[in-house]
Amino acid sequence: MACDIRAKNIDVLPGRKSPTKENGSMKTNVEVDADGKSNNISVFVRVRPLTREEKARGEKSCVQVLKDTQFIKVVDYGYGYNALTRKFQFDGCIGHEVGQDQVMEKCKVQRLLDSVLEGYSSAVIACGQTGSGKTYTMCGRNEDRTTHGDGLIAQCVTYLFEAMKKDHSGNQRSYSFRASYYEVYNEQVNDLLRLDCAPRDVKWSVKDGYYVDDLLLVDCECVDDVFSVLNEGAKNRKVGSHDLNKDSSRSHCIMTLHVDSCSEIGDGAPIVRYGKMLFVDLAGSERLKKSRSSGDMLKETGNINRSLFTLGKVISALAEGKKGDLVPYRESMLTKLLMETLGGNSLSLMIACISPASSVVEETLGTLYYATCTKTIVNVPSINIDEKDKVIVNLRKEIEQLKKENILLRSKLGLPAEGDIKDNASSQPDIETNQKQISMTVAPFSKSVGHVGDENEPDFSRETLVSNQCGWMLDKERMLTQLRTAERLLCNKMAPSAKENSQDALQNALWQQESKARVIEGIENLPSRTQSFPNVQPLHALSEDSYKNKSYSISRGRSDDVGVGGQDRKLRLGLVGKQGNTSGKKKKS
Numbered sequence: 001m002a003c004d005i006r007a008k009n010i011d012v013l014p015g016r017k018s019p020t021k022e023n024g025s026m027k028t029n030v031e032v033d034a035d036g037k038s039n040n041i042s043v044f045v046r047v048r049p050l051t052r053e054e055k056a057r058g059e060k061s062c063v064q065v066l067k068d069t070q071f072i073k074v075v076d077y078g079y080g081y082n083a084l085t086r087k088f089q090f091d092g093c094i095g096h097e098v099g100q101d102q103v104m105e106k107c108k109v110q111r112l113l114d115s116v117l118e119g120y121s122s123a124v125i126a127c128g129q130t131g132s133g134k135t136y137t138m139c140g141r142n143e144d145r146t147t148h149g150d151g152l153i154a155q156c157v158t159y160l161f162e163a164m165k166k167d168h169s170g171n172q173r174s175y176s177f178r179a180s181y182y183e184v185y186n187e188q189v190n191d192l193l194r195l196d197c198a199p200r201d202v203k204w205s206v207k208d209g210y211y212v213d214d215l216l217l218v219d220c221e222c223v224d225d226v227f228s229v230l231n232e233g234a235k236n237r238k239v240g241s242h243d244l245n246k247d248s249s250r251s252h253c254i255m256t257l258h259v260d261s262c263s264e265i266g267d268g269a270p271i272v273r274y275g276k277m278l279f280v281d282l283a284g285s286e287r288l289k290k291s292r293s294s295g296d297m298l299k300e301t302g303n304i305n306r307s308l309f310t311l312g313k314v315i316s317a318l319a320e321g322k323k324g325d326l327v328p329y330r331e332s333m334l335t336k337l338l339m340e341t342l343g344g345n346s347l348s349l350m351i352a353c354i355s356p357a358s359s360v361v362e363e364t365l366g367t368l369y370y371a372t373c374t375k376t377i378v379n380v381p382s383i384n385i386d387e388k389d390k391v392i393v394n395l396r397k398e399i400e401q402l403k404k405e406n407i408l409l410r411s412k413l414g415l416p417a418e419g420d421i422k423d424n425a426s427s428q429p430d431i432e433t434n435q436k437q438i439s440m441t442v443a444p445f446s447k448s449v450g451h452v453g454d455e456n457e458p459d460f461s462r463e464t465l466v467s468n469q470c471g472w473m474l475d476k477e478r479m480l481t482q483l484r485t486a487e488r489l490l491c492n493k494m495a496p497s498a499k500e501n502s503q504d505a506l507q508n509a510l511w512q513q514e515s516k517a518r519v520i521e522g523i524e525n526l527p528s529r530t531q532s533f534p535n536v537q538p539l540h541a542l543s544e545d546s547y548k549n550k551s552y553s554i555s556r557g558r559s560d561d562v563g564v565g566g567q568d569r570k571l572r573l574g575l576v577g578k579q580g581n582t583s584g585k586k587k588k589s
């Protein structure tokens with residue numbers, strides 16, 4: 001393994017770096033998590049009990065979870081009387097006495113699932129040597145591999161569906177749920193839900209990074225639909241038998257749940273968020289001397305160990321703070337597909353599974369060093385949202401900010417509260433009338449900001465400020481109306497020409513916002529009477545045409561080109577699925 005924390009000879013391994021915005025962001029268009037969520041990858045350790053065979057061989061347990069459950073102690077008896085003890089610290093350690101039903105809570109997976117409903121990408125990765133309990137943790141006890149078992153995936157799916165039902169966000173939301181399941185086997189990607197097709201291609205896009213092309217995405221309307229997907233995948237994944245595990249996974253398996261949520265805030269356009277939950281069950285590293293794999297399994301073991309070695313290199317590079325091309329993601333298929341999860345924009349959690357058997361203490365220590373490196377990796381979680389929606393969300397925030405500023409200015413100027421002015425489209429003539437009345441009231445004192453009343457002397461009289469403030473207020477009302485119209489048009493998916501109009505309206509609103517921000521900035525920084533007056537112009541001094549003739553650029557989202565192929569197919573399990581890439585965003589009609 002590439003990570004050389006062992007060389008530093010640290011017994012209790014170091015704490016976390018404080019989250020930084022710069023570390024490891026894969027995307028440039030991310031919205032940084034504003035809720036103060038921890039951005040480090042969380043790492044938990046799970047120790048399985050000794051198996052019947054191990055007990056029969058007289059194996060001793062060399063692992064102990066300490067009382068406060070953040071520390072774990074490993075005793076290496078290989079040194080005879082001078083047994084070497086090493087202590088590690090993680091977010092949590094789960095002893096062999098802890099049952100399946102407590103794993104989700106102990107590992108604080110709910111936090112990740114709630115984030116998925118908010119539109120974040122999250123991931124749970126199970127790692128560890130062969131036979132350490134990764135598949136058991138993720139999929140549960142499914143000896144015949146036909147039931148979903150009581151593993152973490154099943155519990156998470158149940159939680160997600162219950163949370164969607166409750167919809168405790170308070171917003172009116174509708175959700176759509178889709179699932180895919182694939183494996184990375186001998187550096188090839190196989191769709192576990194369609195065995196009849198050739199290995200899938202892994203492609204790259206600037207916005208989504210690496211993704212599996214043309215993967216079957218199954219629409220799931222209830223928990224049982226997802227369990228059917230789980231069972232189908234579990235049946236089809238490559239499994240082999242060797243001395244360390246009779247049901248050993250020969251591939252890395254990734255199950256993805258896509259949770260798209262559509263929320264309507266106020267009377268504005270609905271905002272679509274693309275949440276995603278990844279469950280990664282890695283194949284275990286194995287020593288041929290101990291596993292005694294043979295035949296085809298030799299090649300599989302070679303590929304598993306090679307890809308895990310690259311994963312170790314990636315983790316090690318990220319832990320050292322390396323970025324960009326210095327992180328060797330491209331060296332294996334597995335690390336390409338985990339790019340978002342390790343050092344990307346996902347909320348990630350690793351469960352390092354270990355065996356307590358003293359005969360595999362070296363492998364156990366290896367897993368714990370690996371996990372220690374991982375906990376120093378900082379991700380930059382972001383909500384997955386279309387560019388168009390992002391513009392709307394940002395405009396809404398800006399409007400809220402301007403409203404607050406408006407209230408403040410009004411209270412300073414002793415003006416009545418804002419509610420007196422109607423703000424819907426039908427009130428447009430009223431606004432005009434209001435404007436006239438206000439202009440008449442303040443006419444004797446009215447001078448525009450930027451106009452110099454007396455040759456060199458700018459007019460800072462209270463009346464001028466009142467006049468300007470009134471003008472800006474009316475502009476704001478008009479902007480709000482335009483923005484709402486634009487939102488409504490976008491929302492109603494109008495004809496292309498109408499879309500153009502709505503785009504214009506949105507652009508106008510944007511431009512007016514910018515101008516207004518400049519004007520407000522101007523008044524906030526009013527110079528003293530002896531200084532020259534800032535070169536600003538009140539918004540109402542500009543005609544509609546003057547800003548319509550300007551050219552503006554608004555970047556459009558890629559929602560049209562990252563999509564799910566439209567062709568419906570019947571799964572063997574009787575569910576209707578759609579082909580698509582793992583980015584999972586729905587293609588717009």
Ligand SMILES: Nc1ncnc2c1ncn2[C@@H]1O[C@H](COP(=O)(O)OP(=O)(O)OP(=O)(O)O)[C@@H](O)[C@H]1O
Pocket residue numbers: 047048049051096128129130131132133134135136137245247248249250282283284285353
């Ligand atoms: N926490 C646990 N409690 C009881 N039994 C467990 C536990 N964890 C694992 N086991 C048992 O240990 C054996 C190996 O587990 P599992 O197949 O999940 O290992 P794995 O890490 O997925 O191995 P591989 O990498 O070879 O696929 C299984 O028989 C499983 O039932």
